[in-house]
Amino acid sequence: MPPTADEFAAYSGKRYRKSPGLIAKAVAGETILVPVRRRVGGMDRIFTLNGPGAFIWRQIERDATVEAVVRLVRAEYDVDEETAREDVVGLIKDLARLKAVSRVRPAR
Secondary structure (H helix, E strand, O other): OOOOHHHHHHHHOOEEEEOOOEEEEEEOOEEEEEEOOOOEOOEOOOEEEOHHHHHHHHHHHOOOEHHHHHHHHHHHHOOOHHHHHHHHHHHHHHHHHOOOEEEOOOOO
């Protein structure tokens, strides 16, 4: 189910960063997230990202806002706004639940 306009607004201008306890390795066209410390945020196993997930991960590593990632996904995969929002916000939610990413707090 795609995020509502209000839910997307809560994410759109935000930036996320990867956990310092993870490394990403490209293997056979997929990106594998590997904890380098035992139990990073409860992660005790590796996770695999498919092509679009790996693309989103790279944009997170480049410090792009969620809104910018949505635009980039639309351009890269020729999908509509709703699909791109659903994919980006859905993956960020999953990664945040795993503590693989965290929201960057704005400087005060």
